[in-house]
Amino acid sequence: MIFGGSPAFAQPRHVGRPNIGDRDRFFELLGGALDRRWLSNGGPLVREFEARVAEIAGVRHSVATCNATAALELAIRAAGLHGEVIAPAFTFPATVHAIGWLGLTPVLCDVEPETGNIDPKQVRRRITPRTSGIIGVHLWGRPCAAEELTAIAEEHGLALILDAAQAFGARYRDRPVGGHGTAEVFSFHATKLLNTFEGGALVTNDGALAARARAMQNFGIVGEDEVALPGTNAKMSEAAAAMGLASLAGIDDLVARNRRRYEAYRERLAGIPGVELVAPARWSRPSYHYVLLRVHAERAGLTRDQLMALLRSENVIARRYFYPGCHRTVPYFTGDRRFPHTDRLAGSLLAVPTGAAVTVGDVDRIAGLIRLAVRHATAVAARLRHPAPATPDPVPPPPPVPAAQSPVPADEEATECHQPGGSHP
Numbered sequence: 001m002i003f004g005g006s007p008a009f010a011q012p013r014h015v016g017r018p019n020i021g022d023r024d025r026f027f028e029l030l031g032g033a034l035d036r037r038w039l040s041n042g043g044p045l046v047r048e049f050e051a052r053v054a055e056i057a058g059v060r061h062s063v064a065t066c067n068a069t070a071a072l073e074l075a076i077r078a079a080g081l082h083g084e085v086i087a088p089a090f091t092f093p094a095t096v097h098a099i100g101w102l103g104l105t106p107v108l109c110d111v112e113p114e115t116g117n118i119d120p121k122q123v124r125r126r127i128t129p130r131t132s133g134i135i136g137v138h139l140w141g142r143p144c145a146a147e148e149l150t151a152i153a154e155e156h157g158l159a160l161i162l163d164a165a166q167a168f169g170a171r172y173r174d175r176p177v178g179g180h181g182t183a184e185v186f187s188f189h190a191t192k193l194l195n196t197f198e199g200g201a202l203v204t205n206d207g208a209l210a211a212r213a214r215a216m217q218n219f220g221i222v223g224e225d226e227v228a229l230p231g232t233n234a235k236m237s238e239a240a241a242a243m244g245l246a247s248l249a250g251i252d253d254l255v256a257r258n259r260r261r262y263e264a265y266r267e268r269l270a271g272i273p274g275v276e277l278v279a280p281a282r283w284s285r286p287s288y289h290y291v292l293l294r295v296h297a298e299r300a301g302l303t304r305d306q307l308m309a310l311l312r313s314e315n316v317i318a319r320r321y322f323y324p325g326c327h328r329t330v331p332y333f334t335g336d337r338r339f340p341h342t343d344r345l346a347g348s349l350l351a352v353p354t355g356a357a358v359t360v361g362d363v364d365r366i367a368g369l370i371r372l373a374v375r376h377a378t379a380v381a382a383r384l385r386h387p388a389p390a391t392p393d394p395v396p397p398p399p400p401v402p403a404a405q406s407p408v409p410a411d412e413e414a415t416e417c418h419q420p421g422g423s424h425p
């Protein structure tokens with residue numbers, strides 16, 4: 001396409017289109033809620049969904065919420081955090097917003113160079129007398145070093161919350177993600193593996209914490225009309241729970257299919273100089289909901305952004321997760337430069353299309369485009385710098401730093417969600 005002609009894909013291929021569960025079951029469950037005229041406030045569908053989530057996560061308590069950001073805020077409040085909270089710079093901004101929005105001080109730390117997950121050694125360096133908690137993130141649904149973080153939290157008397165927004169259905173060693181720390185938080189946003197349109201859950205083995213979070217999510221009300229705690233409204237609706245219940249049965253199948261796409265990328269990209277598939281840690285079983293490439297520009301002859309521009313011109317909507325890193329966004333920029341690994345990853349990683357709407361055949365073609373781009377890197381780079389006047393460049397220019405300020409390109413608005421600059425991870 002960069003050299004003329006039509007794009008390789010007539011319809012765009014995205015990083016994450018929503019997984020739609022069993023429609024008939026969804027409408028049946030929704031009909032039940034309408035018949036009962038019980039639409040929110042802990043109706044039977046939300047209660048059943050919570051029980052299923054707790055079972056899958058292997059925990060005692062689950063509180064379903066309107067989204068994961070609210071669940072993170074509930075976890076922070078219910079755990080009584082104050083002062084400073086440590087979180088990784090390389091994450092979706094919601095992790096850090098949850099801290100800042102509540103008036104606490106996010107203290108960002110760098111990540112592990114290989115996995116991109118929060119680095120326990122860096123966490124230790126950021127602990128001060130004002131620190132009250134740590135929020136670890138299972139980035140891309142790949143479990144972070146939860147045991148090491150637990151040890152640090154215990155040693156310093158800190159709470160540990162795990163942002164498992166991307167990790168529902170993933171496994172940490174031989175157990176499901178969900179039971180570490182003070183609480184873990186899942187997202188069921190439209191673009192996540194399991195969706196409830198919008199939704200989330202706080203899961204924990206601490207009954208008292210779960211009870212506080214449950215009261216706080218409903219205006220602090222306990223019993224019929226006693227307000228026992230400051231609260232907010234973070235409840236999940238019955239309609240959302242219906243969507244979740246209608247989709248849960250298919251979750252193992254989704255993981256298996258995602259894994260096949262991941263394996264297909266691995267096979268088809270093998271041997272392309274400078275293009276490396278980011279492998280999950282051997283000890284984990286991720287949900288394979290995201291496929292990440294690392295572009296080594298010197299060897300590939302193309303930068304990550306050049307490869308992305310080329311793919312987009314072919315209707316392959318690859319994305320820079322999580323460029324530029326929270327430490328470089330307007331609300332959290334301090335000038336601190338101690339983020340070399342986040343900077344390197346934010347500058348070289350590319351999330352490529354996968355999920356239910358992408359076939360293994362599509363993966364073949366996408367990998368073929370990447371192979372071709374690297375083989376003809378010099379010509380591709382030259383053409384990207386000086387597009388031929390006869391071929392209008394369909395690629396929107398990359399958003400200026402910070403990405404949080406950039407407008408959503410019009411062609412992505414319809415299918416993608418609320419992450420500034422494009423889709424939600």
Ligand SMILES: *Cc1c(COP(=O)(O)O)cnc(C)c1O
Pocket residue numbers: 067068069070091092094095137163165166186187188189199200424425
């Ligand atoms: C999606 C996501 C969130 C926010 O989830 P919502 O349900 O949209 O609020 C938070 N953290 C991470 C790491 C995410 O990927």
